[in-house]
Amino acid sequence: METEILVVGGNVAGRGFVSSILKINPQTQITLVRRENKALVPCGIPYIFGTLKLPDNNAVSDESMVEKGVNILVDEVTAIDKERKLAVTASGEKIIYNKLVLATGSLPVVPGIGEGGNFNNIYFIFKDLDYLTLLKNYLKEKKKVVIVGGGFIGVELAEELSKLIDGSITIVECGPTCLWQSFDLEFAQMVEKILCEIGIKIYKLETVKKFIGHKGNVKQIELTGGGKLDVDAVIFAAGVYPNTTLGKAIGLPLDKFGAIKVDKYMRADKDIYAIGDCASKQDYFTGEPVSVMLGSIAATEAKIAAHNLYNLTGMFRNGTLSIVLTSLNGISFGSVGLTEGNARVRGFNTKIGSVQVYDRHPACLPGAVKQIVKLVFDKETGVILGGQACGGQSVGELVNIIGLAVQTRMTASQILALQMGTHPLMTPGPTMYTITNAAENSLVK
Known part of the structure; x- marks a missing residue:
């Protein structure tokens, strides 16, 4: 061929x-x-276990490519x-x-299983629809599920499994909080509060020390802190x-x-x-x-x-900027660039601008949700380094705007002077628009 x-x-x-x-x-x-027999939406994998109902709903059709003459070989x-x-x-x-x-x-990162060798009820999040379908069917009747890893896949999977199984779901996270690499403490604590409210248990600064099995299945895990958890299934979401x-x-x-x-x-x-x-x-x-x-x-x-496949153009990659989003129990979270903590670790002297307003005006409008925005600036230059936000669905595009500001190296003064469109049913009021007000707050500190 x-x-x-x-x-x-x-x-x-x-x-x-x-x-x-x-x-x-x-x-x-x-x-x-x-x-794979079918391509899937990787970021949609957690939703296979709840919101999407059927795993096939996360499959991507090949029809468009085939119609255009692409030869697809499985x-x-x-x-x-x-x-x-x-x-x-x-x-x-x-x-x-x-x-x-x-x-x-x-x-997926597959850590050493330790004592007892391989177990039937330890799973990983592979980008394979057939595998994930089998996993969902297996988990339906389970009562005690432990997820190792409190990153985005881990927390989203925990929420979705709470819709699937009638039992306990526990996250074991080696870091100080869930999502600690992407969010400062105040945002990470909001994430954990939401998870706890829907019944998710969280063990932080812990890893799995030992698996205790019986007849090929893990029955209990021992944590590095000495605690033991009874389990019916263990899912590793500890990175890729x-x-x-x-x-x-x-x-x-x-x-x-x-x-x-x-x-x-x-x-x-x-x-x-x-x-x-x-x-x-x-x-x-x-x-x-x-x-x-x-x-x-x-x-x-x-x-x-x-x-750039045949001729080099002016389109090229100018460094990789992390822009991440998630939604938990109806509340959206997003982060771009450096958190305050990460910026300080890298040696930046930072200034912070924060604001809390409702995402509609007046705030008594139906569906209004509190929107919290935090922007991180370099104190010496005024250039934005990153930002975090939480609130309603508009947080997704709000964070993308912050990402654009970071990628164009805008200063707090330039962000303050941005002209933004507002509408009562879609945004905060013109005098309270989150990004411009957060930038202003950083300047008047």
């Missing part, structure tokens, strides 16, 4: 690349190889000869390509790492996090590009290697690779 472009991987990065390259040249011959690329531009799949298919795009994603087996096998350099090294155009080698979780990232503020794996970043990298 011959193809102009071979894409290995079919989640956000792979699909996004195909979408962009077909906009540039609809006649491009593309072959996409993925292991297979696995097992070997690549980059000199001959030849890929071989597990089924024995040989694919000759001109350009190669690696979008192999990431895999780049899936770079192919890249490493063909001699592509890796960074200290195990990701394929790429330049600002996403090039890994001559006629080879890497995008998404498998590709290296450079910190937006320092340029140093960083490990940030988000679907939104993968989508951006896919566009950059597509637009």
